[in-house]
Amino acid sequence: MNFDEIYGRPPEGVWRAPGRVNLIGEHTDYNDGFVLPFALSQGVTVSAARRDDGVFAVRSLQAPETAEVSDPVPGSVTGWAAYAVGVAWSLREAGHPVGGASLLIDADLPQGAGLSSSAALECAVAVALCDLYDLPVPGPELARIAQRAENDFVGVPCGIMDQSASLLCTSGHALLLDCRSGLSAQVPLDLTELTLLVIDTRAEHELVDGGYADRRAACEKAAELLGVPALRDVTDLGEALSQLGDPVLRRRTQHVVTENHRVEAAVGLLRAGVVGEVGALLTASHLSLRDQFEVSWPEADVAVEESVRAGARGARMVGGGFGGSVVALVPSDRTDRVREAVRAAYADRGWPEPRFLDATPSAGAGRLS
Numbered sequence: 001m002n003f004d005e006i007y008g009r010p011p012e013g014v015w016r017a018p019g020r021v022n023l024i025g026e027h028t029d030y031n032d033g034f035v036l037p038f039a040l041s042q043g044v045t046v047s048a049a050r051r052d053d054g055v056f057a058v059r060s061l062q063a064p065e066t067a068e069v070s071d072p073v074p075g076s077v078t079g080w081a082a083y084a085v086g087v088a089w090s091l092r093e094a095g096h097p098v099g100g101a102s103l104l105i106d107a108d109l110p111q112g113a114g115l116s117s118s119a120a121l122e123c124a125v126a127v128a129l130c131d132l133y134d135l136p137v138p139g140p141e142l143a144r145i146a147q148r149a150e151n152d153f154v155g156v157p158c159g160i161m162d163q164s165a166s167l168l169c170t171s172g173h174a175l176l177l178d179c180r181s182g183l184s185a186q187v188p189l190d191l192t193e194l195t196l197l198v199i200d201t202r203a204e205h206e207l208v209d210g211g212y213a214d215r216r217a218a219c220e221k222a223a224e225l226l227g228v229p230a231l232r233d234v235t236d237l238g239e240a241l242s243q244l245g246d247p248v249l250r251r252r253t254q255h256v257v258t259e260n261h262r263v264e265a266a267v268g269l270l271r272a273g274v275v276g277e278v279g280a281l282l283t284a285s286h287l288s289l290r291d292q293f294e295v296s297w298p299e300a301d302v303a304v305e306e307s308v309r310a311g312a313r314g315a316r317m318v319g320g321g322f323g324g325s326v327v328a329l330v331p332s333d334r335t336d337r338v339r340e341a342v343r344a345a346y347a348d349r350g351w352p353e354p355r356f357l358d359a360t361p362s363a364g365a366g367r368l369s
């Protein structure tokens with residue numbers, strides 16, 4: 001089915017927003033810290049047309065559920081459609097006069113693979129509605145509006161990274177984002193002779209599960225006990241750790257503080273043009289996420305170990321954790337070897353075959369036609 005067949009008229013335009021891989025800086029965004037994601041070439045496409053009856057109608061080529069609602073409020077829509085309708089609600093909440101629209105969603109980004117398909121959906125809808133209703137909302141503000149849709153309409157307490165990546169990234173670059181000030185910079189990501197290999201571990205992840213909210217609450221608790229606005233403000237890690245009695249809070253704090261340092265170090269290396277050197281930081285980030293933040297999962301640990309053993313410069317889990325993908329930085333002439341090693345290790349354990357994707361740092365959301 002295409003748009004015309006479903007809605008009985010052609011769309012007024014087609015918009016697209018990408019998924020993302022976070023190169024480094026995991027679980028730092030909601031601690032007011034630093035992240036360094038890049039946009040994928042895979043993403044979510046929205047064909048859309050205005051309606052004069054005020055209704056938001058959403059359909060997807062990938063899912064059977066549909067939604068039609070004229071006055072969206074939190075709780076009025078559930079499932080995947082809430083991410084789309086929530087954006088209309090959030091735009092209105094922010095004072096932007098959005099009327100109704102018919103939307104048809106199509107995606108070439110695997111869902112549940114930790115590549116931010118939810119934010120891609122939100123951002124594709126956001127740019128479509130802004131264009132249709134002639135709302136010149138700047139990218140950083142639109143990212144906050146999309147994040148609010150996810151936080152307050154869908155009910156997932158995510159940070160600002162994924163929406164910012166989907167809206168603000170540019171081709172050939174990673175986005176350095178200061179999640180406190182909202183300031184960002186484009187950092188060249190020159191992959192000459194290197195490949196960023198995404199390994200979808202096939203263990204599905206869901207941010208709506210409790211683990212993510214639990215980690216966020218622990219970080220907020222640690223910051224409160226340390227008397228700082230957010231863990232980003234910890235300047236003396238040793239002193240902070242000695243003040244925290246709870247070993248769990250100590251581990252969470254150690255991860256966040258050291259991860260912010262790793263982002264800074266990675267940016268220095270990228271700017272110096274020694275991209276391969278970032279590999280060691282990726283692996284260090286993974287070990288910290290595994291041992292200190294405790295959000296890794298067995299398939300990710302095996303993918304990281306086997307990638308590095310087979311010649312990757314480094315590798316780490318991507319996104320919130322508990323499932324999803326790993327990114328490995330691999331000399332391009334070794335990618336076959338890495339794929340084979342990970343495939344064999346999964347087969348030995350009787351796990352579903354992993355999927356691979358060569359990640360190309362791509363442009364953020366925009367209009368296609």
Ligand code: GAF
Binds near residue numbers: 319
């Ligand atoms: C998910 C969230 F949506 C992001 O905001 C971020 O916190 C990430 O997990 C962990 O770095 O993708």
